[in-house]
Amino acid sequence: MPIRRFVLLSVVFFVGACAGGMRTTPVTPAELEELAREVERFPHDADVMTRVGIRYYQADEFTRARDVLTVALGLRPSFTTAVYLGLAFEGRGQFEEAETSYRMAGTLSLSNEQRQELDRRLAGLTRSRLVAEARSAIAREQELTTAPPTPNTVAVLPWSYVGANRRNQSLGTGVAHLIMTDLGKLSQLTLIERERVSAILSELDLASQGAINPSTAARSGRLMRAEWVVAGIVRETENEVRLEATIHDTRDGAVLARTSGAKAIGELFDVEKQVVIDLLDQLGLKIPPGERQALTERSTTDLQAFLAFSDGLAAQDRGDWGTAGGLFALAAGRDPAFGAARRFGEVNSLLLTSSRGSADALVRLANPASQASSDARSLSLLTALQVIAPSTGGDLDLRTRTPVDNPRLPEALGQDNPSRIAIIGDIIIVITRP
Numbered sequence: 001m002p003i004r005r006f007v008l009l010s011v012v013f014f015v016g017a018c019a020g021g022m023r024t025t026p027v028t029p030a031e032l033e034e035l036a037r038e039v040e041r042f043p044h045d046a047d048v049m050t051r052v053g054i055r056y057y058q059a060d061e062f063t064r065a066r067d068v069l070t071v072a073l074g075l076r077p078s079f080t081t082a083v084y085l086g087l088a089f090e091g092r093g094q095f096e097e098a099e100t101s102y103r104m105a106g107t108l109s110l111s112n113e114q115r116q117e118l119d120r121r122l123a124g125l126t127r128s129r130l131v132a133e134a135r136s137a138i139a140r141e142q143e144l145t146t147a148p149p150t151p152n153t154v155a156v157l158p159w160s161y162v163g164a165n166r167r168n169q170s171l172g173t174g175v176a177h178l179i180m181t182d183l184g185k186l187s188q189l190t191l192i193e194r195e196r197v198s199a200i201l202s203e204l205d206l207a208s209q210g211a212i213n214p215s216t217a218a219r220s221g222r223l224m225r226a227e228w229v230v231a232g233i234v235r236e237t238e239n240e241v242r243l244e245a246t247i248h249d250t251r252d253g254a255v256l257a258r259t260s261g262a263k264a265i266g267e268l269f270d271v272e273k274q275v276v277i278d279l280l281d282q283l284g285l286k287i288p289p290g291e292r293q294a295l296t297e298r299s300t301t302d303l304q305a306f307l308a309f310s311d312g313l314a315a316q317d318r319g320d321w322g323t324a325g326g327l328f329a330l331a332a333g334r335d336p337a338f339g340a341a342r343r344f345g346e347v348n349s350l351l352l353t354s355s356r357g358s359a360d361a362l363v364r365l366a367n368p369a370s371q372a373s374s375d376a377r378s379l380s381l382l383t384a385l386q387v388i389a390p391s392t393g394g395d396l397d398l399r400t401r402t403p404v405d406n407p408r409l410p411e412a413l414g415q416d417n418p419s420r421i422a423i424i425g426d427i428i429i430v431i432t433r434p
Contacts, residue, residue, distance in 0.1 A: 163236030174310025
């Protein structure tokens with residue numbers, strides 16, 4: 001009986017230690033060595049490679065985790081493996097690769113909760129990636145200054161607001177969005193995404209400094225590899241609103257186009273369209289009739305909806321996701337046809353939840369109890385059988401297709417102790433009927 005109890009406790013401990021990679025005890029140098037040996041022994045076993053990769057990740061051995069989990073994912077795609085591979089890439093600062101792993105996980109059959117948490121992680125990852133890219137660009141500023149920009153690439157910078165109406169302070173942010181939306185309709189131009197512009201300006205600490213002058217406009221544009229940057233000012237008086245727009249060449253800060261227009265604030269959308277057409281004509285761009293017609297289309301005709309949307313953009317830029325979500329909802333409520341308000345609202349809800357969460361929620365969903373129990377049971381049983389009864393372990397290996405690398409296996413065949421076999425029988429009964 002004492003022997004039987006000892007073996008049973010050993011197997012149960014092994015189950016708890018391996019269950020789905022949820023083990024959080026510190027990884028010792030001795031365990032790292034054992035993990036390396038397991039990789040060598042079971043290079044074609046997806047379960048073993050995933051378990052080892054998870055432990056490497058928990059030990060902050062992100063490079064090892066990446067390498068092992070990449071192999072495991074190639075052997076058998078699974079949500080658990082893809083998620084931990086994405087986390088390992090994040091640990092290495094490889095955000096694009098992490099995004100690829102998460103998107104691969106999204107192609108699998110998932111529960112609603114898994115898919116929602118994956119979407120939240122992707123939203124947060126995009127933010128992290130853009131910040132990392134901005135910092136990298138600033139660190140390489142001297143190199144980027146001498147490199148030629150990407151032709152026909154445009155960055156629209158946030159516009160400044162000059163006026164006494166505090167209610168309309170975010171108009172500059174909203175008008176910049178309208179300008180970017182219209183320029184994005186032209187096939188000749190490539191627009192730098194708004195979030196990337198925001199990340200660069202935040203790292204340069206320019207977003208809170210008011211009007212952007214030609215030198216800072218050119219500098220921020222070079223960091224984004226843009227050829228042109230569009231900057232502007234919204235000036236509001238008691239009787240009218242004036243839009244002043246300028247396009248700078250990022251190579252030397254030279255002004256390539258400049259225009260302005262003014263009308264009553266109720267005709268703000270008309271002024272914006274006029275400004276865009278003037279800028280494009282000054283650049284000498286030949287716009288196909290279909291695209292010129294698209295430039296006349298409006299995201300909304302409701303000024304109050306647009307003001308709420310502009311406030312939402314400003315709140316989002318501050319990282320105030322809660323306030324932004326309410327404002328986007330208000331804008332979409334006033335104008336149900338305002339597609340941008342709905343889209344930004346959907347993205348904002350993901351940003352809000354991702355800002356409050358961490359990798360823990362995704363890790364929990366990557367380790368369903370049933371899968372963890374099944375994987376751990378197989379591994380623990382195989383280990384026990386290899387040690388106590390090699391021939392039975394070999395038989396189990398054939399039926400489970402789990403590799404057994406034991407050089408003493410041939411000589412051990414037929415030498416099993418019947419009493420030990422009985423002990424294993426008890427263990428099997430206990431494990432399969434928890």
